[in-house]
Amino acid sequence: MTDHLPQTEPSVQGIPFWKAHGTGNDFVLIADPAGDLAISPVMTSQICDRHRGIGADGLIRAVRSESMPEGRDVLAFAPDAEWFMDYRNADGTVAEMCGNGVRAFVHFLLSTGLADLAEGSALTVGTRAGAKKVTRVGRDYEIDMGPWRKAFPERSIDDGTDAAVAVPGADAVRGLSIDMGNPHTVVMLPAGTLLAALDLTSKPEVSPLPRRGTNVEFALLDESGDPELPRVINMRVYERSVGETQACGTGACATAAAVRLMTGLQDAQWTVQMPGGPVLVSFQKERGMGGAAREHVFLRGPARMVAKGTIDPEMWDAPQVNTETAGVLEGAR
Numbered sequence: 001m002t003d004h005l006p007q008t009e010p011s012v013q014g015i016p017f018w019k020a021h022g023t024g025n026d027f028v029l030i031a032d033p034a035g036d037l038a039i040s041p042v043m044t045s046q047i048c049d050r051h052r053g054i055g056a057d058g059l060i061r062a063v064r065s066e067s068m069p070e071g072r073d074v075l076a077f078a079p080d081a082e083w084f085m086d087y088r089n090a091d092g093t094v095a096e097m098c099g100n101g102v103r104a105f106v107h108f109l110l111s112t113g114l115a116d117l118a119e120g121s122a123l124t125v126g127t128r129a130g131a132k133k134v135t136r137v138g139r140d141y142e143i144d145m146g147p148w149r150k151a152f153p154e155r156s157i158d159d160g161t162d163a164a165v166a167v168p169g170a171d172a173v174r175g176l177s178i179d180m181g182n183p184h185t186v187v188m189l190p191a192g193t194l195l196a197a198l199d200l201t202s203k204p205e206v207s208p209l210p211r212r213g214t215n216v217e218f219a220l221l222d223e224s225g226d227p228e229l230p231r232v233i234n235m236r237v238y239e240r241s242v243g244e245t246q247a248c249g250t251g252a253c254a255t256a257a258a259v260r261l262m263t264g265l266q267d268a269q270w271t272v273q274m275p276g277g278p279v280l281v282s283f284q285k286e287r288g289m290g291g292a293a294r295e296h297v298f299l300r301g302p303a304r305m306v307a308k309g310t311i312d313p314e315m316w317d318a319p320q321v322n323t324e325t326a327g328v329l330e331g332a333r
C-alpha cells in the first residue's frame with residue numbers, strides 16, 4: 001500500500017483532515033502513517049470545538065502500528081494489525097477504544113485508499129484496547145469487540161447493580177459498571193420512564209467511580225417490539241470527556257451486556273437504538289478455546305464520510321493558548 005496521501009507535517013500548506021460519523025458520533029480523522037505529528041490535548045480540543053474548530057466528538061489519527069509504541073504492542077500478538085487507531089476524546093484525553101470510531105476509521109482507510117477490503121472480508125486494526133477484527137458487511141462494518149466483563153466482579157448486589165448514579169433533577173438510580181476495553185456504567189430505567197426527559201447537560205455522578213472514570217448509559221427496554229426481530233433497547237449516553245453524544249458503540253455493547261445480566265434475558269442479538277440511529281449488538285461464545293469459553297460482543301453499524309479539507313496553519317501552528325482573546329484584552333489595557 002502506498003502512502004499517497006498529502007504530507008501531514010505542520011507546514012504552510014496546513015494539515016489535511018477528513019470528517020466522518022458512525023450513527024451521528026462524529027470524528028475528525030488525520031492520516032499520519034509515520035507517526036510524525038505531535039497532536040497535543042489542547043490542539044485536539046481546539047479541532048473538536050464546535051464553534052472555533054472543525055467540531056467533533058473525537059479526533060482519530062491513523063498511524064501505522066509499527067510507528068508508535070502502543071501499535072508495536074498490538075503487533076506483538078496481532079501481526080496483521082497494520083493500522084493503529086489513535087483515539088482522542090473532544091477534551092483532548094486519550095481513550096482506549098471507540099466502537100463507532102473503529103467503523104469510521106476503517107471506512108476512512110478504505111475511502112482514502114490506505115487499505116482494501118472486499119465485501120465479507122475482514123481487516124484487523126490496532127487500538128489501545130487491543131486488536132479488533134472488522135468485517136465489511138454491505139454498507140456496514142461489524143467489529144469483534146472481544147469479551148466484555150464486569151468492572152467490579154465482587155461488588156454486585158442482589159439486583160445485579162454495583163453503582164449509584166445521579167443526574168440533575170432526578171432521584172439517584174442504580175447502575176452496573178461494564179468494561180469494554182473502555183469503562184461504562186449502565187443504568188436500566190424502569191418501564192414507562194421518559195428517556196428524552198433526562199437532563200444530560202452535565203456529567204452524571206457515579207459512585208463508586210471506575211478508576212479511569214466512566215461513560216454513562218441510560219437504557220430502556222422496548223417491550224413493544226416485533227418478536228421476530230432482535231429485542232430493542234433505547235439508550236442515551238453521557239460520554240466520558242465529551243458529554244452527551246448521538247451514539248456510542250462501546251456503550252451500546254456495554255448496555256446490551258448489562259441488560260442481559262440485569263434481566264436474565266439471554267437473547268444473542270439486540271438492537272440498540274440511540275438518538276443517532278440503531279446498531280446491532282450480538283453475543284457469541286469464543287470458539288476453539290480450552291477451559292471456560294468467553295463470550296465475545298459484536299457491534300454492527302454504518303460509517304459515512306462527510307467532508308475533507310485542510311486545517312489552516314493559522315490554527316495548526318498557533319501557540320496552544322487562547323491568543324485570540326489575549327490580544328483583545330491586551331489592547332484594552
Ligand SMILES: N[C@@H](CCC[C@H](N)C(=O)O)C(=O)O
Binds near residue numbers: 097241
Ligand atoms: N463514542 C465511542 C467511545 C469514545 C470514547 C469514550 N468517550 C471514552 O472516553 O471511553 C464509541 O462509539 O464507543
